[in-house]
Amino acid sequence: MWPGSLVLCYHAVTDAWNDPLAIAPNTLEGHVKQLLARGYTAVGAEEALANRSRTLHVTFDDAFRSVASVLGALERLRVPVTIFACARFAEDGAHFRVSEMRHRVPPDEDELLTMTWQTLRELAERGVEIGSHTISHAHLPELGEDELLAELRQSRERIEDELGRPCRFLAYPYGHHDARVDAACRAAGYTAAFTLEPPTGAFEPWAVPRVGIYRADGWLRFMLKTSRLRQSVMAARAEFRSRSAKTP
Numbered sequence: 001m002w003p004g005s006l007v008l009c010y011h012a013v014t015d016a017w018n019d020p021l022a023i024a025p026n027t028l029e030g031h032v033k034q035l036l037a038r039g040y041t042a043v044g045a046e047e048a049l050a051n052r053s054r055t056l057h058v059t060f061d062d063a064f065r066s067v068a069s070v071l072g073a074l075e076r077l078r079v080p081v082t083i084f085a086c087a088r089f090a091e092d093g094a095h096f097r098v099s100e101m102r103h104r105v106p107p108d109e110d111e112l113l114t115m116t117w118q119t120l121r122e123l124a125e126r127g128v129e130i131g132s133h134t135i136s137h138a139h140l141p142e143l144g145e146d147e148l149l150a151e152l153r154q155s156r157e158r159i160e161d162e163l164g165r166p167c168r169f170l171a172y173p174y175g176h177h178d179a180r181v182d183a184a185c186r187a188a189g190y191t192a193a194f195t196l197e198p199p200t201g202a203f204e205p206w207a208v209p210r211v212g213i214y215r216a217d218g219w220l221r222f223m224l225k226t227s228r229l230r231q232s233v234m235a236a237r238a239e240f241r242s243r244s245a246k247t248p
Contacts, residue, residue: 004051
């Protein structure tokens with residue numbers, strides 16, 4: 001049952017971009033230090049799937065280059081990391097331009113740059129888990145069957161070809177998924193997939209819950225978002241809504 005493992009989701013890591021997705025490196029490091037002081041044990045993505053109480057895993061969506069600014073600190077703290085990359089952007093480390101970001105351009109557009117295959121290979125060699133964030137960061141529930149499977153399978157295969165190692169995990173873009181997407185994820189060969197939604201009951205490897213942390217989350221809000229009591233309440237509410245929806 002949940003809450004068990006606490007999986008955090010970050011995006012860009014920079015002082016220079018005043019955007020909800022961008023958090024300062026020292027703030028992120030402080031978050032992790034606080035959780036370790038609260039008795040959490042840092043584990044890798046595979047160990048997080050065991051869903052043991054008071055285990056912690058840190059993930060980054062979109063593979064922004066700025067994430068590198070905090071990786072050294074996390075390595076020193078012995079905190080395993082997973083970075084979820086979109087295969088299309090990794091081709092040349094392109095700016096992360098998706099429709100939802102069109103009005104959120106930073107003063108320095110290089111803040112939008114993503115990691116290249118070469119960088120991802122180097123990080124994988126250092127022990128960073130590299131997962132898939134699909135090909136193009138599409139809204140998966142809106143896709144047809146062929147396009148959905150292509151976004152999932154081709155991204156996994158491309159990451160494996162480029163990095164020379166298995167790509168076992170997926171993060172759903174925007175955290176959005178449904179039963180059809182979950183089934184496609186299984187068919188595409190993933191071990192598990194991570195979302196940004198609260199759980200609806202028993203732990204499910206195709207909807208591993210994460211807590212999204214954003215720039216507006218001050219220390220008090222961070223403590224509340226990561227408190228086990230709040231996580232338990234959210235899980236209970238989600239399970240109640242799920243059961244109510246099934247009731248005729």
